[in-house]
Amino acid sequence: MKEIIIVGAGGTGREVLQWIKDINAVKPRWIIKGFIDDNLNALKGYECSHSIIGSLKEWQPGPREVFVCAISIPQQKEAAVRALKKKGADFTEVIHPTAIITQHNFIGKGLIVYPNARISVNAKVGNFVTLLTSIIGHDVEVDNFTTITSHCGINGRVKIGKRVFIGSHVAIIPGKKVGDDAYIGAGSVVIEDVLPNTVVAGVPARFIRNNV
Structure with a gap:
């Protein structure tokens, strides 16, 4: 062992x-x-x-x-x-026994998945992603080293880049893109693409500053 x-x-x-x-x-x-x-x-x-x-x-x-x-x-x-x-x-990988990971998806190396998290069909989750108790929808792509915190809804066909931090209770509507090294503040509702290296927050999420 x-x-x-x-x-x-x-x-x-x-x-x-x-x-x-x-x-x-x-x-x-x-x-x-x-x-x-x-x-x-x-x-x-x-x-x-x-x-x-x-x-x-x-x-x-x-x-x-x-x-x-x-x-x-x-x-x-x-x-x-x-x-x-x-x-x-x-x-x-550390994947909690209560997490739901469906068939027909790709799961990378070093993943951490918290209790009751869900990864839906045909999703691609990269290496060293940390997924707290949140939902990754169908056909979503999450790139390496991203952290998705608690009670987030990442809806269908969303694409999330590398090293993104998503605060708790964030919702991203279907089909949107989040660039590398972006930071999305807690409670935000993302209805537009998020540019790389930016901090966004609010309902709807708006640009706050560059993420440097």
């Missing part, structure tokens, strides 16, 4: 720890080794069953270890994954 290490000991990391326990309760899959985080005090003040066992910067992956990247900020997530991959790290 492989040993799993959670990259990032923030709120997302602590949630992912619980989802791993839920998966193991159905069928034992991993030995939980702990967290790695460059902030060695990230768990201070929180009750947690597992500890930070080292820093991302210093960690040398072992042959029995697999990793899951529980960093929600897309650019930081990509940087952490690339740094560990250079050292030979192997990543795994």
Whole structure:
């Protein structure tokens, strides 16, 4: 049985720890080794069953270890994954047993899917996407390292680029495109395409500033 290490000991990391326990309760899959985080005090003040066992910067992956990247900020997530991959790290998916993933879709490497999330038919979800309790509709495309937070509705044929962050309770109407490195604020309703490297928010979502 492989040993799993959670990259990032923030709120997302602590949630992912619980989802791993839920998966193991159905069928034992991993030995939980702990967290790695460059902030060695990230768990201070929180009750947690597992500890930070080292820093991302210093960690040398072992042959029995697999990793899951529980960093929600897309650019930081990509940087952490690339740094560990250079050292030979192997990543795994963490998909909660209550998530619904239909047939006839493409699921990438390193995916995290929260409880009761749904991925519909003919969707394409790229590598290292984090999907909280939200819905990805039919024929949707989500590119690498994107994070979709809670209670979002990504409707049919929407295309989302790389490293996009989508805040909670966002709705995107069918067929719209969201460019790379965009940020969509919580509660927004997206009725027009979102340009790359922009921050949008509101009902309807409007340009706020460049995302730099």
